[in-house]
Amino acid sequence: MINKKLLFKKRPYGLPDENTWELTEEKLPDLLEGEILIEHEYISLDPAMRGWMNEARSYIKPIEIGEVMRAGSVGKVIQKSGKTKFKIGDHVSGWGGVQTHCISNGENLIKVDPLKSNLSTYLGVLGMPGMTAYFGILEEAKIKEGDVVLVSGAAGAVGSLVGQIAKIKGCTVVGIAGGEKKCNYIKDNLGFDNSIDYKKGNVIKEIKKKCPNGIDVYFDNVGGEILDAALIFLRRNARVILCGAISQYNNKESIKGPKNYLSLLVNRASIKGMIVFDYVHKYEKAISEISGWIEEGKITVNEDIYEGIDNFRSIFLKLFNGDKMGKLILKIKPK
Ligand SMILES: NC(=O)c1ccc[n+]([C@@H]2O[C@H](COP(=O)([O-])OP(=O)(O)OC[C@H]3O[C@@H](n4cnc5c(N)ncnc54)[C@H](OP(=O)(O)O)[C@@H]3O)[C@@H](O)[C@H]2O)c1
Structure with missing residues (x-):
């Protein structure tokens, strides 16, 4: 063979x-x-x-x-x-x-x-990206009802599930994605409350407009300038989850770090990296819960x-x- x-x-x-x-x-x-x-x-x-x-x-x-x-x-x-x-x-x-x-x-x-x-x-959703979204938003970000969650890479494998789980848990969710088609998709098909097209307009102005009272959780899939912009809008005790930094993976120069990190200090906020493999022992529970949500029509x-x-x-x-x-x-x- x-x-x-x-x-x-x-x-x-x-x-x-x-x-x-x-x-x-x-x-x-x-x-x-x-x-x-x-x-x-x-x-x-x-x-x-x-x-x-x-x-x-x-x-x-x-x-x-x-x-x-x-x-x-x-x-x-x-x-x-x-x-x-x-x-x-x-x-x-x-x-x-x-x-x-x-x-x-x-x-x-x-x-x-x-x-x-x-x-x-x-x-x-029942594999590695699904596990990342599930444990990232529930166990790392520890979302609670009423939180304002901002997620980048929102039309991607991880981001699209992060937003949908946060909606199930009663959060207000704003997704950042590239282009009108993806921005409409996350609102119309995935139930996000709002979207920001990072390829059009100024991301800082858009976050200010779409999250007027600031954000409790920023789930970062992309890093770079979008991470920096999100830091400006942290609320008191906000959590920033560093899941990935796709905007930086093919960089030929050194990685761009955040300038606005003092927002963490002022807002008593935290920033934490996560690696999905730390949760392998709990995958079964996540697969069963996500499968249930799919059956109930709560996850697309x-x-x-x-x-x-x-x-x-x-x-x-x-x-x-x-x-x-x-x-x-x-x-x-x-x-
Ligand atoms: N920490 C962990 O354990 C773990 C596990 C799995 C994944 N990850 C990370 O999580 C992130 C998302 O993974 P995924 O599986 O969801 O990937 P994915 O399906 O490819 O989604 C990533 C999204 O990022 C957007 N993107 C690409 N380049 C960008 C740029 N330069 N600036 C802003 N957005 C950009 C793309 O959509 P647009 O068209 O909107 O740009 C894409 O939909 C990645 O950074 C990945 O490395 C981490």
Whole structure:
């Protein structure tokens, strides 16, 4: 059996280019005792993948040159050897990488049920971005009814769920997104109270207009100037959650830090970083609660699915050029 895989070839400087990866094929080896062969159906495309390509100390080790590009995946067990905890036909999610097949000893794999939810959704609201939004807004930001929540990257995988959960909990939610289409979408389809188009107009003036009494929580997915603008409007005891800084990931110069940090002091506010992997032991609870919300119609799932491992690079770049809505996913298994 042939495996098509994307190897990481060269650390990018700025945006990844045609030299960053190489697509190759290999004949899959025979399975060893206890191993399973997974046929990938979907691969998750996440902004964090850009950070994993840098050779820098982080919350997870960098991808090594020559390795298969790291990515979240969901697929079906099609072979097994000897005693394993998975059977042929089981569906699993894990970190199988950008390839059509993956051999695994079963470690760090979660069994998922395609009858309960679309398989792709285990990479979105029921996967890593969903867990990030859930624990970020509930356990890190500790929202309470009546809070004013401002969230950036609001039409993205994490931001769109952050806003919807905050609405369920009785907050007033304002989302920052790029372009009229995304701004209308988060208001009309996701129930946000208001939106700010950061590509049009002045973000500081817009936050002042849309959050006239200030903000209790700023959930930051983008960093840079938008973080700086949000700091100006913190209310007393506000919480700023640093989830990501996508505006800075492809920077060729040094990262832009916030100038307006004294607002934290004046307002007795806090700023805190979060990493979703610290909550792995609680994922089951979050998956069950989010699934319930989906069934009740309180959460809208929004996935942008493209097809074909050969198109990986152009689809990956959609994370950074705004040309996608909701969770970006690559369908690997041909029809
Ligand atoms: N801490 C953790 O454990 C953890 C876990 C998962 C994700 N994250 C981080 O959370 C953030 C959101 O992730 P995601 O999965 O939701 O990604 P996503 O679906 O790609 O959404 C990110 C959004 O950011 C916006 N964006 C892109 N470049 C921007 C820029 N220069 N300035 C302002 N906005 C920009 C894009 O929409 P527009 O068209 O609106 O620009 C995009 O929809 C990322 O920073 C990611 O690294 C952190």
